[in-house]
Amino acid sequence: MTDTANSPAPAVADPRPGFFAAADVLGKVLADLRADQYDLTTPCPEYSVRDLANHVVSVLRRIAVMGAGGSFMLVPHFAVDVADGEWAAAWESADADFKKVWGDPSVLGRTIGLPWGPVPGAVASVIWTNELVLHAWDIATATGQQVDWPAEALAAPLANMKRAVPAEPRGGQVPFGPVVPVPDDAPAIDRLVGWYGRRP
Structure with missing residues (x-):
């Protein structure tokens, strides 16, 4: 859903603080979900809140596995073992593994074997930071949550967005809609999600 064949460069020598901050934001968004919100549609229209919650838990598990040298294929696209409402607990467990590996x-x-090719861990961390931020925004927007976005979580994704995913082409192998124009002085999160085809 947020994959790209282009490899961004880390915006800082060590992008992990932003990576960890993005994971913390998404964990809090999951913890604040209510049962009456699970079937809501997210800005990823093919995904409900439930679908996206299951997906992001799987994403974090995959990040830990791949950071430790494992294969992308070892972790399914959705965390089908996690029951409704248990995403925050599953996230907490996955987060412990993630921070142990990436610490x-x-x-x-x-070398991290992403589906479109191998990249250094520093580059993979920027790609995944972007994915965590976008999906945190997706779920928060669908459920009306207000997020206090840490600057470090947005810095590398924002710095790399135009190189990672050019404005054209979109669709097909590039799983994003057209760029949504956002003022240059808009909040960083709005500029980021607009570039990835979401409407702030």
């Missing part, structure tokens, strides 16, 4: 600075130089 080791050597992971930044490790």
